[in-house]
Amino acid sequence: MDTLRIATRRSPLALWQAEDVKARVQAMDPSVQVELVEMTTKGDVLLDSPLAKIGGKGLFVKELETAMLDGLADIAVHSIKDVPAVLPEGLQIVHIMERENPHDAFVSNHYETPESLPEGAVVGTCSLRRQAQLMARFPHLNVHNLRGNVNSRLAKLDNGEFDAIILAAAGLIRLDMPERIASEMSVEHSLPAAGQGIVGIETRIGDDRTSAILDKLHHQETSVRVMAERALSARLDGGCQVPIAAYSEMRGEQIWLRGLVASPDGKQLVTADANAHQNEAIDLGVKVAEMLLYRGASDILKALGLTPAPLEEVAASASKYVRRDR
Numbered sequence: 001m002d003t004l005r006i007a008t009r010r011s012p013l014a015l016w017q018a019e020d021v022k023a024r025v026q027a028m029d030p031s032v033q034v035e036l037v038e039m040t041t042k043g044d045v046l047l048d049s050p051l052a053k054i055g056g057k058g059l060f061v062k063e064l065e066t067a068m069l070d071g072l073a074d075i076a077v078h079s080i081k082d083v084p085a086v087l088p089e090g091l092q093i094v095h096i097m098e099r100e101n102p103h104d105a106f107v108s109n110h111y112e113t114p115e116s117l118p119e120g121a122v123v124g125t126c127s128l129r130r131q132a133q134l135m136a137r138f139p140h141l142n143v144h145n146l147r148g149n150v151n152s153r154l155a156k157l158d159n160g161e162f163d164a165i166i167l168a169a170a171g172l173i174r175l176d177m178p179e180r181i182a183s184e185m186s187v188e189h190s191l192p193a194a195g196q197g198i199v200g201i202e203t204r205i206g207d208d209r210t211s212a213i214l215d216k217l218h219h220q221e222t223s224v225r226v227m228a229e230r231a232l233s234a235r236l237d238g239g240c241q242v243p244i245a246a247y248s249e250m251r252g253e254q255i256w257l258r259g260l261v262a263s264p265d266g267k268q269l270v271t272a273d274a275n276a277h278q279n280e281a282i283d284l285g286v287k288v289a290e291m292l293l294y295r296g297a298s299d300i301l302k303a304l305g306l307t308p309a310p311l312e313e314v315a316a317s318a319s320k321y322v323r324r325d326r
Contacts, residue, residue: 003033004213007064007073010038011149013171017199018077020174021097021217028216037073039063061202065091068202074210076202080195080226081168085234085309085317087202092320095201095211096226098219100170102197102247104130104190105181107157107172108164113183114138121163124156128264130166132243133190135266150175166190170197191245191260191271194229198222221250224281227321228257231285234317236261236292237309242301246285253278259288261297264304270296282318286311 004025008018015038022034040063064076065088078093087093111117114134124146125131131143146153146162150171157165164182172180201217203210229246236244245260258273272291276284293301293308301307309317 002031003035004075004210005035005037005073007037007039007067007076009064010040013079013150013175014077016174017079021075021077021199021201024217025213029213032213037067039067065202068204074203074207075214078200078202080198080200080230081193083195083200083202084239085230085237086313087317087320090205091202092205093200093202094223094321095203095214095218096223096321097199097201097217099222099225100197100199101173101184102192103169103187104185104192104196105167105169105172106164106183106185107154107167107180108182109157111164111182114141114164114185114189117141117163122161123164123166124153124162125166127166127193127243128240129193129243129245129260129262130190132262132264132266132269133245133260134166136262136269137189139266150177154180168192168196187247187258191258192247194233194244194246195226196247198226200226223321224248224255224278225250227318228255228281228285230321231282231314231318232257232259232289232292233285234314235286235289235308235311236297236301237306241304241306246288248281250278251275255281255284257284257288259292261292261300263300268296268300270300282315282322285318286314 006018008014018036025032025034061083067073068076106114119140122142122144124144126147134143153165169184172178201214225248228248232246233244243262248255248257254275255278256275260271262269270292272288274288
């Protein structure tokens with residue numbers, strides 16, 4: 001392969017991630033020419049409505065995946081937390097890069113922590129997951145939807161439209177803006193999204209030449225964590241309509257996973273956690289999802305007109321994240 005074409009969104013963070021993959025590939029094999037195929041997705045254009053009302057996370061990846069299936073690009077680079085549970089036929093994400101800081105970041109020009117915000121303070125975030133957990137802990141705050149790329153969200157904060165905003169710490173770190181983080185939110189107070197802080201590389205199934213180039217970028221420990229977290233979210237099948245969180249840690253050969261499901265208003269909040277051997281990461285994700293459903297998540301999904309995904313669909317989805325030849 002002489003040229004590797006990377007489909008990417010045009011947002012600053014997406015371009016950073018694509019450029020990072022480009023630099024790493026060329027450092028490993030200077031003979032490979034890498035080109036960026038920059039695209040604008042519907043998620044980048046439709047900024048006036050919450051994601052849950054206009055189609056969910058798939059709005060950020062569909063155009064990139066279409067370009068791959070049409071042969072206009074060889075790979076796509078994604079933030080794993082923005083990728084829907086079910087991938088299109090013919091595509092897979094089996095190259096997972098090492099995780100950056102997975103925590104949510106509290107960003108404010110005047111306050112150090114959420115606890116220091118006064119009653120009625122306005123907090124912005126586009127994530128139902130973050131909104132629900134904030135409202136559960138701080139019902140006296142006004143939590144508003146905030147869409148756009150990182151720079152545009154920061155601009156609205158700096159213009160005084162918000163007293164604080166919540167962003168992913170990983171994005172601020174990657175964009176060389178760690179100083180904007182007033183404080184890092186613990187997983188106990190704001191459980192991250194499944195795959196938060198993780199970059200995954202999507203390829204066509206059967207494209208072995210491309211996979212061979214990308215193999216050295218793969219980080220197996222992070223991959224195990226992705227399998228557990230995404231199996232949980234796939235089983236619950238809530239998309240962007242339900243606040244769902246999933247976060248794992250490796251503890252020797254064991255993996256620990258905590259999950260959370262909340263009502264959108266934050267008045268109901270269900271949690272569960274469990275451990276398993278790292279070779280059972282997918283089964284662990286399903287197990288914790290079942291615990292959540294038993295403890296009340298099923299009622300939350302039902303109230304929103306949703307049902308959990310069948311187990312066979314979860315297995316099929318999970319297989320798109322596992323390299324069988326590893």
